[in-house]
Amino acid sequence: MQKSLVKNSIYNIIYTVANILFPFATSIYVSRILLPIGVGKVASAQNIASYFVTIAALGLPSYGVREFAKLRENKCERNRLFTELFLLNVVSTTLAIIGYFVLLAINNGFHGEWALYGACGLAIVFNYLNIDWMYMGLEEYGYITGRSLLIKTVSLLMLFLLVKTKQDYILYALI
Numbered sequence: 363m364q365k366s367l368v369k370n371s372i373y374n375i376i377y378t379v380a381n382i383l384f385p386f387a388t389s390i391y392v393s394r395i396l397l398p399i400g401v402g403k404v405a406s407a408q409n410i411a412s413y414f415v416t417i418a419a420l421g422l423p424s425y426g427v428r429e430f431a432k433l434r435e436n437k438c439e440r441n442r443l444f445t446e447l448f449l450l451n452v453v454s455t456t457l458a459i460i461g462y463f464v465l466l467a468i469n470n471g472f473h474g475e476w477a478l479y480g481a482c483g484l485a486i487v488f489n490y491l492n493i494d495w496m497y498m499g500l501e502e503y504g505y506i507t508g509r510s511l512l513i514k515t516v517s518l519l520m521l522f523l524l525v526k527t528k529q530d531y532i533l534y535a536l537i
Contacts, residue, residue, distance in 0.1 A: 373503035377510055384514045388521055392534060400531035403475065407482040407535060410472075411462065414486045418458035422451055423495040430499020444496060455489045462486055481535040 393401055426447050433439045462483050466472065472479055497506050517537050525534045 370501055370503045373507040377503070377507045380507075380511055380514055384518065388518065391521065392525065395525055395528065396531050396534060397528050400528050400534070403478060404482070404531050404535045407472070407475065407478050408485070410465075410479070411482040411485050414458045414462045414483075415489055417461070418451075418455040418486055418489045419492075420450070420454045422447060422454070423492075423498075426495025427498045430496055431501075434500060444493075447495070448493070451492070452490060455486065458489070459483070459486050477532050478535055481532055484536070 396404070426443075429443055429447075430440065433443060466476070466479055466483075494506060497503075520537050521534065524530065524537070
């Protein structure tokens with residue numbers, strides 16, 4: 363079940379280029395609409411949430427990729443490993459969410475921006491669903507790239523359709 367190195371390399375290049383172009387395209391539009399204050403608010407909230415996403419991950423993606431690559435041919439062991447890593451992810455993500463909301467409560471929602479910090483905190487919640495480590499370990503780069511391109515395209519369309527004024531910074535954070 364050897365995956366094609368050339369095919370995976372092409373998928374990886376497409377994935378990497380999309381990850382560069384998407385922020386480039388959106389930042390031009392968003393900075394013009396939200397102005398520096400709106401962009402700054404969202405960036406600050408996303409930055410704080412990203413610390414908790416990192417805590418929730420616990421290095422699991424790197425470990426998961428390596429271990430799944432080792433067990434690629436053994437379905438029974440892969441299922442066992444997936445269950446263990448998924449449960450570990452659930453526990454660490456739950457603790458990170460609790461920590462995030464404790465931080466928000468202590469800091470009064472960072473100047474009353476509860477909706478903004480809640481929207482950015484969804485990134486931590488979505489860590490429950492993050493199993494890219496399994497697909498990378500199984501070398502399913504076509505799936506990862508296709509899903510990423512679909513999500514980026516839908517996000518870009520939603521951004522252009524929904525974010526129209528400087529008051530839409532919470533919608534931008536959600537997207």
